[in-house]
Amino acid sequence: MSKRQRYVLRRAGAAAVIAFVAITFSFVLFRALPGDAVSNIAQSPRMTLEIKEVLRRNFGLDQPLTTQYVLYLGQLAHGNMGRSFQDSRPVTEVVLRAAANTIPMAALGTLIGMVVGTLIGVTAAYRQGSSLDRAITGTSMVLYALPVQWLGLLMIALFAGVLPTSGMSDPYLIDPSFMATFQDRLEHMLLPSTCMALLLFGSFALVVRSSQLEALADDHVLTARAKGYRNRRVVWREAFRSAMLPLVSLSTLTLGFLIAGGILTETVFGWPGVGRLTVQAVSARDYPLLQGIFLVITLSVVFFNFLGDILHAVLDPRVTQ
Amino acid sequence: MSVLELDGLHVWFAAPDGSFAHAVRGVDMRIDAGERVGILGESGCGKTTLILAAMGLLPSFASVGGRVTLDGYEVLAKGETSAREVRWTQAAMVFQGAMNALNPVRRVGVQIADPMIFHRQRGRREARERTLEVLELVGLPASVARRYPHELSGGMRQRAVIAMAIACEPRVLFADEPTTALDVVVQAQIGDLLCELAERLGLALVMVTHDIGMIAESSARAVVMYAGVVVEDGPTYDVLTSPRHPYTRLLLEATPVVNRDRPLVSIPGVPPRLDEPIEGCAFAARCPERFEACSVRPPLLGHGYGHGHVVACHAVLQEAAS
Amino acid sequence: MSLLHALARRPTMSVGISILIAFTLMAVFASGLEPYSPVAPSGPLFGAPSSAHWLGTDDAGVDMLSLIIAGSQNSMLVGFAAAIIAVLLGGALGIISGYKGGWSETGVVAVTDFFLVIPALPLMIVLAALFGQSIYQIVLIIGLLSWMSVTYVVRALVHTLRERGFVARARSLGAGDRYIIRHHILPHVAPLLVAQTVLTVAAAVFLEAALAFVGLGDPSRISWGTLIQTAFDRTAVSAGAWWAIVPPGVCIALVVLGCFLTGQAVEEAMNPRLGHAHVSHRSFSLRTPTKDDER
Numbered sequence: 001m002s003k004r005q006r007y008v009l010r011r012a013g014a015a016a017v018i019a020f021v022a023i024t025f026s027f028v029l030f031r032a033l034p035g036d037a038v039s040n041i042a043q044s045p046r047m048t049l050e051i052k053e054v055l056r057r058n059f060g061l062d063q064p065l066t067t068q069y070v071l072y073l074g075q076l077a078h079g080n081m082g083r084s085f086q087d088s089r090p091v092t093e094v095v096l097r098a099a100a101n102t103i104p105m106a107a108l109g110t111l112i113g114m115v116v117g118t119l120i121g122v123t124a125a126y127r128q129g130s131s132l133d134r135a136i137t138g139t140s141m142v143l144y145a146l147p148v149q150w151l152g153l154l155m156i157a158l159f160a161g162v163l164p165t166s167g168m169s170d171p172y173l174i175d176p177s178f179m180a181t182f183q184d185r186l187e188h189m190l191l192p193s194t195c196m197a198l199l200l201f202g203s204f205a206l207v208v209r210s211s212q213l214e215a216l217a218d219d220h221v222l223t224a225r226a227k228g229y230r231n232r233r234v235v236w237r238e239a240f241r242s243a244m245l246p247l248v249s250l251s252t253l254t255l256g257f258l259i260a261g262g263i264l265t266e267t268v269f270g271w272p273g274v275g276r277l278t279v280q281a282v283s284a285r286d287y288p289l290l291q292g293i294f295l296v297i298t299l300s301v302v303f304f305n306f307l308g309d310i311l312h313a314v315l316d317p318r319v320t321q
Numbered sequence: 322m323s324v325l326e327l328d329g330l331h332v333w334f335a336a337p338d339g340s341f342a343h344a345v346r347g348v349d350m351r352i353d354a355g356e357r358v359g360i361l362g363e364s365g366c367g368k369t370t371l372i373l374a375a376m377g378l379l380p381s382f383a384s385v386g387g388r389v390t391l392d393g394y395e396v397l398a399k400g401e402t403s404a405r406e407v408r409w410t411q412a413a414m415v416f417q418g419a420m421n422a423l424n425p426v427r428r429v430g431v432q433i434a435d436p437m438i439f440h441r442q443r444g445r446r447e448a449r450e451r452t453l454e455v456l457e458l459v460g461l462p463a464s465v466a467r468r469y470p471h472e473l474s475g476g477m478r479q480r481a482v483i484a485m486a487i488a489c490e491p492r493v494l495f496a497d498e499p500t501t502a503l504d505v506v507v508q509a510q511i512g513d514l515l516c517e518l519a520e521r522l523g524l525a526l527v528m529v530t531h532d533i534g535m536i537a538e539s540s541a542r543a544v545v546m547y548a549g550v551v552v553e554d555g556p557t558y559d560v561l562t563s564p565r566h567p568y569t570r571l572l573l574e575a576t577p578v579v580n581r582d583r584p585l586v587s588i589p590g591v592p593p594r595l596d597e598p599i600e601g602c603a604f605a606a607r608c609p610e611r612f613e614a615c616s617v618r619p620p621l622l623g624h625g626y627g628h629g630h631v632v633a634c635h636a637v638l639q640e641a642a643s
Numbered sequence: 644m645s646l647l648h649a650l651a652r653r654p655t656m657s658v659g660i661s662i663l664i665a666f667t668l669m670a671v672f673a674s675g676l677e678p679y680s681p682v683a684p685s686g687p688l689f690g691a692p693s694s695a696h697w698l699g700t701d702d703a704g705v706d707m708l709s710l711i712i713a714g715s716q717n718s719m720l721v722g723f724a725a726a727i728i729a730v731l732l733g734g735a736l737g738i739i740s741g742y743k744g745g746w747s748e749t750g751v752v753a754v755t756d757f758f759l760v761i762p763a764l765p766l767m768i769v770l771a772a773l774f775g776q777s778i779y780q781i782v783l784i785i786g787l788l789s790w791m792s793v794t795y796v797v798r799a800l801v802h803t804l805r806e807r808g809f810v811a812r813a814r815s816l817g818a819g820d821r822y823i824i825r826h827h828i829l830p831h832v833a834p835l836l837v838a839q840t841v842l843t844v845a846a847a848v849f850l851e852a853a854l855a856f857v858g859l860g861d862p863s864r865i866s867w868g869t870l871i872q873t874a875f876d877r878t879a880v881s882a883g884a885w886w887a888i889v890p891p892g893v894c895i896a897l898v899v900l901g902c903f904l905t906g907q908a909v910e911e912a913m914n915p916r917l918g919h920a921h922v923s924h925r926s927f928s929l930r931t932p933t934k935d936d937e938r
Contacts, residue, residue, distance in 0.1 A: 018757055025761070029769065127924045145899035147849055149856045150871055150892030157880050157888065216920035219421035225922055226378055226416075227436045228408035234922045241426060253759075260762050264853055268875065278765055279857045282772045290769060297762045305760065316426055317469045331932045347932070379927040380919050386932040401926035 007313055015306040022298040027072050030291040031065065081295065082288035086281075091292035095274065099296065101168060102261035102273030109193035110258050113200030114251060120201070121208025122243075125216060126235055136205060143202030152195045152268035164188045166270040192269040196262050200254065208247060215243035245316050252308030256301035324492050324525050325352040325375065325412075329387035332367070332374050342595040344370045346549035346603075347387070349622070354492065357519050357526045359540030359557065361533065363572075365592060367549040368529045369417075372495040375527075376412050377404020392492055409436050413486040414495040415479075418502050422482050423470040430466025433485045442489055455484040458521075459514060476507035480514065487518060494519065496528045500535060508532075512539045533576055537561055542629075545569045548592050548603035551622060555630030565632040567608045602635065610636040646834055649912040656912075659904025663841075666898050669712055670719040679706035681713035681865055689884040699886035702877045710870055711890050717866035721782055721851040722898070726843035728786030730793050734836050737797025738828060742805065742820070751798075755791050763788050764853060771859040778861040785850050793839045797832060804831055838909035845902035852895055867891040 075082065081091040117140075124136040156165040164170065170184050215221070216239045224238040225231075261275030270276070274293060281289040313319045332345035345367045352358055360368045373379055375389050377396055389396040391411050396404050416422040424432055433455065434448040443451060453463050459480040470478055479499065486494055496515060500508040516539045519526040528540060536543050536557060543560040545553040545568065553566040564570045571588045590607035593599050602608070605615040614635045622631040623638045632638065650656045669676060679685040679696075684704030692699040698707035740751035770784045804810065804827070813823050848867075854860055855868030856875065870891035874880070879887040 018760060021757060022760065125920070126922070128920060130924065141900060141903060142896065145845075145896040145903065147852050147871065147892055147895045149853070149875070150888070150895070153871070153875060153880060153888050154892070157883075157885060160880070213920060214916065216922060217916070217918035218921075219416060219418065220424045222378065222921040223416060223422045224424075226376060226408055226414050228405050228410070228440065229436075230405070231922050231924075238424060239922070241424070245426075257762060260765060263764055263768070264856060267857060278768065282768050283858065285772065294762070294765060294769070297765060298760060301760045301762065318425060318471050329932060331930070333930065377927070380921070381923045381925040381927060382919070383927040384930040385927055386930045397929065400929055 004313060007319070008310060011306055011309040011313075015302050015309075019299055019302045022302065023073070023076065023295065024069075026291050026294050026298070027069055029294075030287045031068055031072075076295075081292040084281075084289045085286040086284050086289070091288050094277070094289060095292045095296050098261075098272065098274045098277040098293075099259055101271065102259060102266070102275065105168075105189045105193050105271060105273065106196060106258045106261050108189065109196030109262075110200060110254060112193070113197035114204055114254065116197070117201040117204025118208045118247070121205040122212050122235065122240055124205065124209045125212035126231075128213060137209065140202040140205040140209075143198055144206060145202075146199075147264075148195065148199055148262065149264040149268050151198065152192070152265055155191050155195055156268070159191060163191055165191060168272055192262075192265050192271050195265050195269070204250075207250060208243070211243040211246055212239060215239040218242060245312065248312050248315065249305075249308050252304045252311065253301070256304030257297070259300045260297045322354055323351045324354040324392055325527075326350070326390040327371075327375065327387070328390070330371065330374060330389065331386035332370050332379065333384045333386075334380075335382045335384070336596065340596045341384075343598075344549055344595055345374065346599075348546075348549075348551055350544070350551065350554075352493070352525050352527065354525055355519065355523050356542060357516065357540045358528070358542045358544060359536035360527065360529045360544045360546060361531065361536055361572075362546035363531060363592070365595075366546045368546050369497055371546070372414065372497060372527060372529055376408060376414060376495065377401060378414070409486075409491065410440050410442070410489045411491055412493040412495065413489065413491040414497065415482050415486050415499050417498040420470070420475065420478060420502070423478060423485075425470055427469075428466065429468055429470060429473070429481050433466070433481070433488050436485075436489055440489060451488060452484075455488050456481075458487070458518065459484045475503055476510065479503060479507070479511055483511075483514065483518070487522060487524070490522070491524065493525045493527060496526065498530055498532075499528065500532065501530070508535070509538070515539060533561070533573070545572070548599070549595065550603060550619070550633065552604065552633045553631070554622065556628075559630050565630070565637050566634050567610045567636070568604050571609075602633075610634075612636065614639075646912055649915070650908060653908045653912065655904045656908035659901045659906075659908060662897055662901030663905060666715060666719060666894070666901070670715040673712050673716045677706075677709040677712045679709045681705060681709040685709075689879070689882050689887065691884075692886050698890050699884065701873065701887050702879065702882070702884075707886055707890060710865060711867070711894060714865045714867045714870055714891065715894065717778060717861070717864045718848055718851060718868065718895070719898070721778065721785065721866070722844040722848040724782045725785035725789065725847035725850075726840050728782065729789035729843050729847070730836055730840045732787070733790030733793025733839070734797050734832070736790065737794040738801055738824060738832060740794070741798035741801025742824060742828060748798075751794065755794050758788070759791050764850070767850065767854060768857060768859060771854055776854075776859050776861055778864055781851060781854060781859075781861060785847050785854075789843055789846055789850075793836075793843065796839065797835060800832055800835055801828060804828055834909055834913050838906045838913070841902045841909070842906035845899040845906075848895055848898050848902075852891075867895050 079092055081095070083089065084091055084094055120136055120140075124133045127133045159165065164187055168185065168188050169181070170188075176184065216235075218239070221234060221238050224234045229238075259274055261271070261273040263275040263278055265271070266273045266275035267279055274297070278290070278293050281293065327348055327350040330345055330348045331343070333341045333343050335341055348371060360371065362368045370379075374385050375396065377400070379385060385397060391407050394407060394411070396407055423429065430449070430452050433452045434445075437443045437448040437451060438445060452466055456463060456465055461477060461480050461484065465473065465477065465481060470481070473481065483499075499515065500511050503511065512535050515526060515528065518524065526540075528535070530536060540557050543553075543555065543557040544551055545560065545566065547568050553560055553564065553569045560569065561573065564573055568588075571586075575586050575588060577585060588607055593603055593606065599619075601614075601616040601618055602611070602620050605611045608615065612635070618635075620633045620635045620638065622633045624631055624641065682705065684700070685706050686696050686700040686704050688700065688704050689702055690696060690700040690704070696706050696708065698711065700706055701710065736751050736755070740748040767784050767788060771781060774780055774784070809827055810823060813827055851860070851866060852868030852871060855866060856872045858872065860866060860869045860872065868891075871888070874888045874891075
């Protein structure tokens, strides 16, 4: 087995371990809690002791913890994450539906923010000291410092009449064509995606600029210049090629958290995705749902981190040593 | 037939506070095809800046004055754009610390071959053949081409960098402290390799170093620099055995010799600040032979003794005239 | 101290620290600075900014400027307190794991990596929902989930310090671990801890606002986060009352900016970037030597 294959296997093993620990952690967090979840539902005056007991048994809360844990693992292996306390729907279904809403919006915003932020960062590094560089750095710092929810509120205030500011689609569209639906969805997506993009753009531009400046001072960049290559080639194929290594980890981590949807963004814009679902689940103390959301996000991050490790190994031959 | 000519070369570096450091102060030099020249001097004397300027590899905060002519072509006519024309195909450089001169994420063979393809000298297959050719010239096995820089030892990396530099058949090869980061045995090998290559390929070799032993071994001609000017220039043997310039003399005396029991000497004082104008000779303040003229007019390179041996010193030239 | 000298010369440092000092003073002297009561109405509902009320009034007629000043107290308090917890914990873990190595290091790295993977804000939301939303609990929750990046950088620094001669030398002279850590490691790590504290303050202020926005802030206290949440809930947007929305966000942004500038300045002063870019949009210039330059 080659060194590289061994490395991939090692990282896969580490990811599997972390995933397992995360699953257990999730269980511990949501089951071994003060105040059993049924008690919350049991606030209703018509709740008798018997109904409570039935509920408890239905949700498996009357068993000892270890039994619950084994059951939990078994269920997970089948993709069953339990049932929501609020409406008894399968958690898996609820979370997946929310994820299907989150992913297009968050992906659009995240990818644009990352790509544009990177381009701007490289440009600023190349033009270090110029007024453009100062403008870019200043703007990026400001964007990075703005609280997301506040930015969202501001965008709503600014674009209220121009673009839809809430929800994912227009409920009043009657029998719409595919194009009409598509356009409607896109319009609704524009503001929240832009909000996410602006946020990421700031931090990415700063990190990329810093990384690229260091890379531009490397000796092999001077060698490339001495070889007669033009500046554009030196900046991208020599300097950025080195600078992007630490960025890979940052990017994959960002992508991993994409599915969390931006709790704040989705709440501000009323976007029915995973982020808003989390807030709803918390206020309803819907622990199975919370557990499911938590798991999905964590597993997504673990997976993307693993991808990041692989990508890093592909891009940097020094890693597998 | 001179392949490289420096005429009145000056280099200034701008500091953040607006002042300038005058790092190279009017250097004239002619180097013939196939000549092996060693530029000697302490840190900060401007020798590295000099050869960087010859290829136009100065940073953006530098300004350069004077002329650099490579095979009749004015390298600095239009600054960076004209300098780019000669890079690697006419003049190449081996940088200090080869560890970092190579791109860590690309294979060595690719780094050697790419410039040839870029400069349209060869197609891909021929470039690959030539890569193996130059690897052999520097004494490296062909398998090195598939390796990454971190997989090679320091000496092998330095050889790879040399192979990379000669790939496009330049007329002049600059080497900036090519052996400083290596252990002694490898140092000697690299020094020999450079000489051998220069002879075989008819390259002019300009080696910058503060290692007197390296100059003695590998250069036919020695140029001594101090504070941005050339103070002595002549056949290595003459310069090292009968130095004329007081600085050269003191420099050689300060070099510790292993088998001689002698207290260590050093040159009193420090080199002058380059951001202030210097009146007269730059070395005057520390020179044991100074007299009135030394602080008034800077000395010009003139013939001392022997053929092709010039010195920039009022005392020496006065004595030679009489 | 040369570090202080290097810092004093940087404009980013002066701007950053001035912002932070200004807001800290505002928080400390809040009750003295408020022009009106931050709880009782003193003007019209959603009144626009006027000479009497510089930042207008909120939906209950309470003066916005007083609200902002009062809010600074809790926001800054949470920021600093949580940051101190995070840095003490993270710093200790970083120093111990970086210095000792071996199993303790592997353990700390595993734990750190694990917590980096857990989604922080969702977890904080869950913990706040579970364990209560008083300001003390919020400080703890934020502090106990923000130590990871501190551990990361401190561990890296301790590694490089360990490589340097003085640790081995001190050991060979018979110095014990605690002595070495106290006298050799800590002085070098201290500036980094300061920088990390400041950077964590920014994160903590932001997280407090986030928690408040989803309804998990301390209901009995005013903070910038609760002000934004109120603006959202009480539809300040549709009422066109921008003065209820803009100021708290601006304050948070300024504090975060101030922290970022200061933290960056300290870290850059600790590790000055040696070397210049080898390519840039400008290239070297040509200059004709003057008579003075000619020999």
